Amino acid sequence: MSLSKLLLGAIRKIRSVLLLCVTISLLFYYTFKNEIDMLNSYAENEYLPSISNSPIEKNHEIPNLIHKPTKQISLKDPVILKEKNKYFPLLLTSASNDPTSSLLDPTAIEKSHLSYSEKYPVLFEFSLPHFNTADDSDHPAHLASDLRHLSLQEAKFEDAGSLQGNNRLKIKDLFLKSWRQKDFQISPDLWPIDLIDSLDTLYLMNESQEFNDIVERISEIDFKIPPRNMPDIIDIPDISAKLLGGLISAYDLSTNPILLTKAKNVADFILRSFDTPNRIPILQYAWKSDYNNRFPYKETSIGELSRLVLPFVRLSQITKQNRYFDAIFRIITRIERSANQVPIYSLFPNIMDASSCKVLTPEEVSTGDHQKNSAIMRSIDKDLKFVYCHQVEHFITTSNKIELDSKLISLYDMLPKLNALTNIDVHTLDSETEINSKKLYHDAMKHISSLLKFNPVHGSALNLTILSGLETSSIYSPTRNELMVQLRRNFSFNPESCNLASTLVYGQNVYKLDTENIKFAGEIIESCFRLSQEFNGLLGKLSLDPCQDESCQIDVQHKLNNIISGKYIGFDEGFGESKIIDLKGKTSEANEFDENLERTFSTVNNEHFKNIKLSASDIDLASSKWAKQPELPLWINSFQDISLLSPNIIKSMFYMYRLTGESKWRKMGATILDLTLQHLQENNNGAKGVWHISEYNSSSDEVPTYWLSQTLKYFYLLFSDTDDYSLNSFVITNSGHLMKRADTVL
The missing domain is CATH 1.50.10.10 (Glycosyltransferase)
Incomplete structure (x- = not known):
């Protein structure tokens, strides 16, 4: 192989490696920047300090990590709730008592919903196992037996199963x-x-x-x-x-x-x-x-x-x-x-x-339990208040x-x-x-x-x-x-x-x-x-x-006696x-x-x-029938x-x-x-x-x-x-x- 070809091959490899390094560097940079932006959002009126890209000046006092905010925020303010909801999920009972339904901006309904970005993307997808019709060697041993040839429908019918x-x-x-x-x-x-x-x-x-x-x-x-x-x-x-x-x-x-x-x-x-x-x-x-x-x-x-x-x-x-x-x-x-x-x-x-979600009690939060488990996530409940959810x-x-x-x-x-x-x-x-x-x-x-x-x-x-x-x-x-x-x-x-x-x-x-x-x-x-x-x-x-x-x-009479005597208490x-x-x-x-x-x-x-709860008023004693629905069997x-x-x-x-x-x-x-x-x-x-x-x-x-x-x-x-x-x-x-x-x- 000529020297020129070897040199060209080396250049291509170096170029590929450089491209990969640049891509990885950019990925880490933007990931870290997104984390900074997220933490800054957490920090607004929250317990975490704000983080910036600027170096800390000499003699600058490092902020207290557990400093409690003096300014209280209200999540009932739609603007604040919308911002906080980007990072803290709503934990609601049902659609019928959703507190955000009254906070909707009517103009938001008219905006385009064609673009959508997932907040909780799937990193690793589960897949159905592969079956090879000629060879079942790919069939995982721990699975239940192959059901491809399972016969479900009855083969013989008393009336021959023909069309009627x-x-x-x-x-x-x-x-x-x-x-x-x-x-x-x-x-x-x-x-x-x-x-x-x-x-x-x-x-x-x-x-x-x-x-x-x-x-x-x-x-x-x-x-x-x-x-x-x-x-x-x-x-x-x-x-x-x-x-x-x-x-x-x-x-x-x-x-x-x-x-x-x-x-x-x-x-x-x-x-x-x-x-x-x-x-x-x-x-x-x-x-x-x-x-x-x-x-x-x-x-x-x-x-x-x-x-x-x-x-x-x-x-x-x-x-x-x-x-x-x-x-x-x-x-x-x-x-x-x-x-x-x-x-x-x-x-x-x-x-x-x-x-x-198992919501942590105030006592558990006060003892720091919310900081001890990665499965605990800060959330917003139906009263539009912060809670901690243990998933x-x-x-x-x-x-x-x-x-x-x-x-x-x-x-x-x-x-x-x-x-x-x-x-x-x-x-x-x-x-x-x-x-x-x-x-x-x-x-x-x-x-x-x-x-x-x-x-x-x-x-x-x-x-x-x-x-x-x-x-x-x-x-x-x-x-x-x-x-x-x-x-x-x-x-x-x-x-x-x-x-x-x-x-x-x-x-x-x-x-x-x-x-x-x-x-x-x-x-x-x-x-x-x-x-x-x-x-x-x-x-x-x-x-x-x-x-x-x-x-x-x-026994009609026995049933009537039970109703009159008040045994049907509900x-x-x-x-x-x-x-x-x-x-x-x-x-x-x-x-x-x-x-x-x-x-x-x-x-x-x-x-x-x-x-069921029944009383004497529910029956007509003269006819021994129901008072409101006499056609209904007793x-x-x-x-x-x-x-x-x-x-x-x-x-x-x-x-x-x-x-x-x-x-x-x-x-x-x-x-x-x-x-x-x-x-x-x-x-x-x-x-x-x-x-x-x-x-x-x-x-x-x-x-x-x-x-x-x-x-x-x-x-x-x-x-x-x-x-x-x-x-x-x-x-x-x-x-x-x-x-x-x-x-x-x-």
Whole structure:
């Protein structure tokens, strides 16, 4: 090699090294300068001294590092609050009592929100593991077994699983009538959330021309940032489940690239709500606010958080971009780390503190505890005062109420579906805990069956199995390392609890647990079906009495005597005396509690009289009926929030049929369909026999979106050929959106 070439090569290497050195030097310089600017901001009326680049003059007195400011500041001044909020996050209870909502500058709402810089960027992204179809050598040994070939749907059906054309025609006619009645409008001033929520149903119904026309019009909408006419507060679970989930589902079905582009735009906007100190999203996201340095709210629905999981994971699979999975994985790990921190292991209350902040007391601050732990961050509370937040690695229990509504059930519904979608147990990726989704799911279902299930008094041979709501009261004994949990059921029936049947049967097929879950699921959905028949297709929230003997038949005179004598006293603040029940649980993770913590459970005495308050004025003694609702059977104490069009029953019937192969579920579904049609035609008649579609007793003629995106979809799939959209090939989210099970993952 010639000397000139050697010299040229040396010059190139030197140039590369110099360029690298200059880049690193500039990086350190600007990083240090940003730190100086931040500390100067802290120092304004704070405890830290101001720092400048100027050298200290000779004989200049060094400032006292613990000097207390003489000038007091008020964070209620919007200008000061805005400046301080750049560095100190807001720690608020909920969106409904946000003190900054009254401090908004109206002109700020009009400014551009297109540019966004994260305050808490992710340094290292979690990623889904890579599967090699030819060689599984990259498959980490600690993960659960490969689920790519997991068969979920039953292979043999009692009725051969063939298409039932007559029922499908009824359903499609209902859908088209509902679609045209709703008359969707597409405008650049609003995101068409309801339209996109129902778009995949339109595709399933083979309305390809209208589907393509809508996609073309959607292509003209900007989904990078909401239009200014959108509400000041965005419901993140709602747009994640309906808008993002609808776009991904429509893409998975049609493979139209426009839908994928729009889905990425929506997801990138949603990721802004994850920009919090613990990277848990703010579910009620004030996207227009200038005060956007915040923790997630202290009152957060744990079930609503889980609604974000499947759409983001599926988007990560399709795009091969880990940032979508990373965001969700942080929710998943925090859920699993919280399973030991609730009174009933793995059974979460509906509301928890997602900020994970334990506020230091004034005494702890006075002794300097706030300076001893890097996990402690100075924050601004709901009273617009400075506090110190100690961040823990789990959600904090703040509520003692457990109700199996659709929000909470969606958490347990997500667990097996996440396994099916990713072909692994994602929970095993968290190396800091030994828990997996199977254990979390199994323990929760076991506790639901043991603690929430009851048989109500009724007026005929209904043989009902109902899931009650529950309240807890806990006392921890450190000397015995025991958590004594007192339980009080409310003996209510929530129609949304019918959804648990689908969760039970799906989880059974994923986790291959004992068949008791299928039996339990059958009891739940059969009871929901019988109640629906009892009220001609209607279902609502019921207050009931638990059985006192094997017959469960109502004794009218005994019931009247109990009401008159004042035994129905309703809930009070305390729990009262209790009786021990035969159920104990041990935990495996030590965080707030010792790893050998033992839980004991007891129920309050006479709890069946505490679920509702009744008196002699509530009954008509002459007729032995309810005074205000004589048409209501005496065995039902109250009947509220009545619904006709909800998917609660038909969803579980669809899953029971596809996952067991038993034809009775199709027959029950046909009965529910006929009852619904009959009710709509009889009670929604208009001129010349024209009838419209609306929810029961609704003041509006508006067609609810769940009727199009879920109820009619489940009806249609129930009577379709079972090879159509098989559960072996698709996962259906809790919001009713179909997503492909990938052959390979990232």
